[in-house]
Amino acid sequence: MAGTTITNWFGDVTSHPRVVVEAASVDEIIKILKDPDHYPSPVRAVGSNHSTPPCGVAEGGTLIKMSKMNRILELGTDTVTVQAGAIAIDIAHELEKHGMQFYVNTEIGSLSVGSAACAGTKDASMPGEYGQVGSYITRIGMVLPSGELLDVSDDQPELIQKVRSSYGTFGIVYQATYKIRPILPMAVRHETFKLADFLAKLPQLMTSGDSLMYYMFPYEDLITVEFRHYNPGATGDPDKHVWPLRNYMWAKAGPLFSAQVEANISNKTVRYKVIDGFCAVWRFKLENLVRSENTVATDQIISYPPVADASRYTFSLWAFPEELYPSVLPLYFAFCKKYYHDTGYRNNMLYVGYRILKDRQSLLSYSWDGNVMTIDPVSTGNPGWTTFLPAYNQWCSDHGGVPLPNQTPLATRAQIEKALGERWKQFAEARRTFDPKNRLLNDFFRDLLGE
Ligand SMILES: Cc1cc2nc3c(=O)[nH]c(=O)nc-3n(C[C@H](O)[C@H](O)[C@H](O)COP(=O)(O)OP(=O)(O)OC[C@H]3O[C@@H](n4cnc5c(N)ncnc54)[C@H](O)[C@@H]3O)c2cc1C
Known part of the structure; x- marks a missing residue:
């Protein structure tokens, strides 16, 4: 395919690669990388193209779609090796069997x-576990810009740490090996807190022995927390209706x-009363129906x-050190209300957040320095969203947040440099070593890296 318009899954990031290839084999990827005359730079690979920023765009270059390379290559006792275009839900269903x-x-x-x-x-x-998928990926096969293959495993901890956050700028990943485990029954329950109550109880919640994910309703000062833990003693068949x-x-x-x-509904007061009413129903369902002592983790996927169809949505994410969260969150709720008051804009879905434990398995990990909790606005992309994002980004950066190159749209170079500091420089240096001729460097990373 030549000269095609490509959009991300949500439809708000568009690019025009000169060549688009649906790769079917490693040899095909090698051929592409070795032949800049027929496959112009930048060469970028995408999986499902769900990223909300343009990290995977190949404007004027070559886009490799990976989805045809979707085979499970080897299922061992505690690992699975899969081609790079396979997607999580398909692999998880196979594992469940x-x-x-x-x-x-x-x-x-x-x-x-x-x-x-x-x-x-x-x-x-x-x-006690990581919350980033790549942290359980123990081996990665890549085609380098030269066309040579690189096989890196956790026997080379410093190298795999860099590769785990290389964003396709070191090479094209063609396969990877995940650490996996036997299915364990998982308990889940939800509870809604007023903001002040949530903050007061946070120290207890953090040591409760549960994972913490939460739905936030800043205009109503409410937070519904999802608590999960593995529950090996659960008996009987798992509840299969809960996660669906x-x-x-x-x-x-x-x-x-x-x-x-x-x-x-053009009247905003009416519109958001209706949306807030839906959120109240949503909280009721979470608290009363999405609870069980025995579910299967795979069913969450x-x-x-x-x-994307009419139910598509988009979002952003900044992670904050958990020790800052009790002071940051009330300020953030106040920021949302003021922004709505001053500009007439609020996002038209709820917010979510995750508690993710300290993780140094990847160089650009957003929980490198310690445990983090996130603030993630979710929207159907209502008018005002793209004006809101830079204000949200600056607010989060000013309050000690860390963005993700593939999940925080419109984050700036200054914000990324502030958040990642020395590690961003190390990433830049490693990228130059892997790709001295900038075969894989698109404008998005060029700008963020100041190359
Ligand atoms: C509706 C929705 C829900 C979401 N929910 C979650 C969630 O629950 N958890 C979460 O973590 N994220 C979530 N995200 C964000 C999304 O998962 C991440 O952005 C993720 O990167 C998407 O995977 P993908 O295969 O679509 O990646 P892509 O967008 O295709 O690629 C991401 C980056 O990796 C590079 N890349 C992809 N494949 C290769 C390869 N084979 N070799 C080299 N580089 C490659 C791309 O160039 C790009 O820079 C959600 C996004 C949406 C829109």
């Missing part, structure tokens, strides 16, 4: 292996309803349509 599961079960089922191996991800850390109910409300009904209300 063998009584196995991932360590980190993100809500996004479209997460490709290639992206998980070299880009940022998040899910609330289970007690969450998934339907979260990824289907919620965004569809919010987009319709946005389009149909959502199957998103390959092409």
Whole structure:
């Protein structure tokens, strides 16, 4: 395919690669990288193209779509090796047939292996565990810009640490190996707190032995916390309806309803009363129906349509050191209310947040310095969203937040440099070593790196 327009999954990031290839083999990727005359630079790979910033765009260059390379290559007793275009939900279902599961079960089922191996991800850390998928990836196969292959494993901890956050700027990932575990029953429950009560109880919640994910309603000062822990003593068959109910409300009904209300009700006071009413129903369902002593972690993973439909949504994310969170969160809620008061804009879905434990498995890990808690606005992209994002980014940067190159749209170079400091410089240096001729460098990373 030549001269095609490509958009990300949500549809708000567009680019025009001169060549688009649906790679079917490692040899094909090698051929592309070795032949700049027919496959112009920048060469970028994408999995499901769900990223909200333009980290995967190949304007004027070559885009490699990985989704045809989706085979499970080897399923061992505690590892699975998969081609880079396979997506989380397909692998998880195959693992389940063998009584196995991932360590980190993100809500996004479209997460490709290639992206998980070299880009940022998040899910609330289970007690004592990492919350980033790549931290459980123990071996990565890449085609380097020269066309040579590199096989890096956790026997080379410094190298794999860099590769795990290389964002396709060191090489194209063609396969990866995940550490996996036998399925464990998992308990889940929800409880809603007033903001002040949540902050007062936070120290207890952090040591409760549960993972903490939460839905936030800043205009009502409410937070609904999702508590999960593995519950090996659970008996009987797992509840299979619990996560599908969450998934339907979260990824289907919620965004569809919010987009319709946005389009149909012009009076903002009425519109957001209706949305807040939906959120009240949502909290009721979470508290009363999404609870069980025995669920399967794999059921949390959502199957998103390959092409976004009317229930599509987008979001952003900044992570804050957890010790700052009790002071940051009330200020953030006040910022949201003031922004709405001053500009007439608020995002038309809720907020979410995750507690993710300290993790140095990847160089650009947003929880490198310690445990973090995130503030993630979710929206159907209502008018005002793209003006709101820079204000949100600056606020979060000013208050000690850390952005992700693939999940924080419109974050600036200054904000990334402030958050990642020396590690961003080390990344820049490593990238230059891997790709001295900038074969894989797109404008997005060129700007952020100041190259
Ligand atoms: C509706 C929605 C829900 C989401 N939910 C979650 C969630 O629960 N948890 C979470 O962590 N994230 C979530 N995200 C964000 C998303 O998971 C991440 O942005 C992730 O990177 C997407 O995976 P992907 O395969 O679509 O990556 P892509 O967007 O295709 O790629 C991400 C980056 O990796 C590079 N890349 C991809 N494949 C390769 C490869 N084979 N070799 C080299 N480089 C490669 C790309 O160039 C790009 O820079 C969500 C996004 C949306 C839109």
